[in-house]
Amino acid sequence: MNAERRIWGQLRDDPAGLAGLVVVGLFLLVAMAVWLGLIGQDWSAADGARWETPGPDHWFGTNILGQDIFERAIYSVRTAFEIGLVVAVSSTLLGALLGALAGWYSHSWVDGAILWLKGVLDSIPFYLFVAAVAFALQGKGWAMHVAMIATFWTTTGRLVRAEVMKLKTREFVLAARTIGLPDALILGRHVLPNTIHILLVQASIAFVAAIKTEVILSFLGLGVQDGVSWGLMLAESTQEVLAGHFSNFLAASLMLFALLMGFNLLADALQDAFDPKQASQ
């Protein structure tokens, strides 16, 4: 039985995980469809009246400008996936790389330098750091990506470092050395792939964290600059709920909730399925 079939088999027996997979899959489909220009393209057009209530023309109603809130919420799925993927992939790769270097050369100056960097980044309050990066990168849309990648890697790095220190003494790594493979190759081909269970779980955590953080940063005006996101919609809603208009708030928060919930369920199921201890049984 190969690994894919085994993981799929485990997932199939986990109804919560399956539900999560379905939800995330649906969101992914929506994101792809937006990407391909099939739906959500009219998020900017202001062709409705101000604050229309939900109806056949505007399913979720309209915002202050008369823009369709459903279109905006749908387009925000793409924004969320873009940010989630970029941050999750980059921060996990960075964490894997630095963590592996620190673990492989543990207690050397390389390890020391990486641990120092990690310590410094961890000691800065996150939102303060993001705000500082956003200010430094003045209005650049990717400021928040940089800030998140720069801070999210540390947890992955710490876990990978510990795992690599353990793997380093495992016989197959010694074996790889006894057949004369260079360090980089051993790290890249034999050590890091064996941290995949950590990387996958960390990437899924980073994905969720990135989406949440985007919402908070956009809410504060430090996030998405061009386009629309659930965070921007929530920021908009703060000026509306007091006046009794809830569409922006409900659309953004419910979709955010659904995606995060689905992703958490899926991540839990994946974590169980990928556990290497179960793989060897």
Added chain:
Amino acid sequence: MKSPVLAVRDLSVFLQDGGQPRAVVDTISFELHEGEILALVGESGCGKTKTAEALMGLVPTAAGSIELCGTNLAALPEARLRRVRGRDISMVFQEPLTALDPVFRTGNQIADVFRRHRGLGRAEARRAALEMLQRVGFADAGHVLRSYPHELSGGMRQRVVIAMAMACRPRVLVADEPTTALDVTTQAQVLARLTEMAGEAGTAILLITHDLGIVAHYCDRAAVMRMGRIVEQAGVDQLFAQPQHPYTAALLGAARGNLLS
């Protein structure tokens, strides 16, 4: 007599043990000649495995020399050592499962050796790996080539490890308890295949074991190790007939006791 392929002189290995360095291998010396099988015998914790790791350069050598065909491995920089490892000297580990990378197909792991030391391309290396697997006795080598380690039985895994170790027909093979994890019938098959292939390639084997039965059956000479030192070194027949050191005698006695019970 020809000069030895491996000459170990006054080898010591220290372990940092709570601040106080402790010699786990203490000024040992031995030689290994072409085609010879030397057993390194002793209880667990006596320094056998550390000796093997020192030979492979996996732990730093504190003192002494390890001359492989006249080159002192202990003095080689890591980059040059890498070229020697796997080509001139290789190793078979005790636990075949952990000696193979669980997330890699076995074929790729063997092919790595060829690509690294023979400079073969991807397809060629794969073909060489297939041939190697056939030589270690797999009838369906093509299937094994595509398998992950956890999909193989213990004996099959160990044969894969042997294929890797013997891929470049090394001058010296260090086999650290290669069959301890296997059941008795498989043990015999694996050891038979190993010694046969070594014989063909002229590879000398340092066979680390605590099983005196294996020593008696497969080895030419034996060195008895205790608390980091070699206490006795002799031809197998002589050792079994007339152990010189009381520890050797005790070891033999224990083994016989085992056989009786």
Added chain:
Amino acid sequence: MSRLWTHTRIAWPPVALLALVMAVAGCKPERSSEGPEPAYRVYRHAMDGAPSSLDPTHASNLYANFLAVNLFDTLYRYKYLARPYRLEANLADGLPQVSADGLIYTIRTKPGVHFIDDPAFPEGKGRAVRAEDFVFSIKRHFDPATRAQGAWLWQGRIVGLDEWKENGADYDEEVPGLRAVDDRTIQIQLISPFPQLTHTLAQGFAAVVPREAVQSYGQEFAVHPVGSGPYRLLSFNSAGAVLERNPRFRQEPFSLEAEGFDPDSQGGLGLEELADRVPPFADRIEVEFIAEDAARWNAFIAGEVDFIKVPVSQFDRVLASRDPPTLSPDLAERFRLNANLESGFVHTDFNMDDRQIGYHPDPDQQIRNRALRCAIIKAFDWPRRNEVFYYGIGEVFPGIIPPMTLEFDADQDRAPVLRDLEGARDLMSSHGWHAGNLPVLEYGFPSSVTERQMFEQFRSFMADIGYPQEKIRPLTYATYGDYARAYLNREVMLTTTGWTMDYPDAENTMQLFFGPNAAPGTNTANYNNEEFNRLYRASATMQASPMRTAMYRNMNRMVVDDCVTISGISRTLILLWRRELAMLPDRSFVGGFFLRFADPESAGGEAE
């Protein structure tokens, strides 16, 4: 709310003590109500920001200015009720006497005006205010040690003042153009005519301070004001300020006529009953600084403050109708409303310095760029902008002379602010513009929800003439300061700003488009039209006259014809206060001057 409570508790003891002292001394309050309690009248005012200093030389914002003109005296003020705004003598005895060449201003001050009692004076008794005090107060703006913020009002205008600064700002050294002829006579000599000079003397910046107090308190003067205004300070912190009537303030009976009362629009507020009484009417003023909209509104509804500038988010709830703005019935039982049209306007400038949209060395391209700007202006939907962001109660007007100025022309052609999509498309196609060759527009704004919504609305307006969405990009800045730095460096293609006038004279908006004022000056459009510049120079030294007004309107037309700015709208502020209070609050030039006329007691009309 809790802040208000704490504040009141802290402030009470000295007041109680004062009341006791007054009772012992046998001083009865001047006016007593029918009831048995003494008439101690408290007016509680809410502000959406706090001043950091009460020193008039730092009265650069609305909040500081509001308090400064109550704690100190200015030579002039604005008439309480006259609209458009008109000047009135305050500490001065009358309007200045101006020499025929418009260069020498002679101003007499009123007799018998005293500073409040303060330990800074000999024996703690406030001495008489002298012309020399005014001279000292203006000089302070040119003293680097003061770090004053008002020098720009008089820079390069008064003979010898700039040199005085260069010579080391020695207060004992005379400035030829700024002299106290005697104790009550001030003479100002200008380098060239400056018709707006009198307006500058009605600002908090020009308030009169005594040299003794400035010297004795030093830095502390910022929180220890000593003046001759209608009120004196009891307490001041970041939550609020408490002011108490200055018992020595000059006795000048309130005159409806002199203040410019208009019975048609201002009748029924209870103002008529104030006639002939002597301001200040309130014994005590409590000013609450509540920055948060919702908190301020809640404090007002709960009756904790008497006045509020209604947050825009509450307009829907507060207004029953928009034109004219009227209160919803439930609120009308408790409150009164004043729709205060701002003296200023919001507009979006094209950066004429940018070759993609502004001036171009190639005359043909320059013509095409102008056509594009005009098309963008035609595509801008002012009614919708007004509706969405100003609740439809802002006043849209063409050009740069806002409605609250005397020079505003109510009969001018409104076509420039009417949406004309067809005309815009024709203009673009006839000048060879199409989706493929349109330039990328970079629209700058400081990152905030409303600013972003305005940008998105602009983009949707432009979509209606086929301007591709991806060719209109946001250029966001973390703070307003960053944004201002960028447009002052001419880095922003489309700059949206609001201008609040310094004095009610259209010269103050004309200078926004005067070539030599280009960024980093106030001319953020970097407009440079020689004919406009010539007219501006000629009109700048003229006193208000029909001829000058004609020149202004001519200049206004140039800005409109050259399609330099998408303009404009004057916002309407909605001010609410408790019905029982007889007053007409104002956020514009009258600003803090109205406080002395606010009467918390004379329940004008039917209460509750």
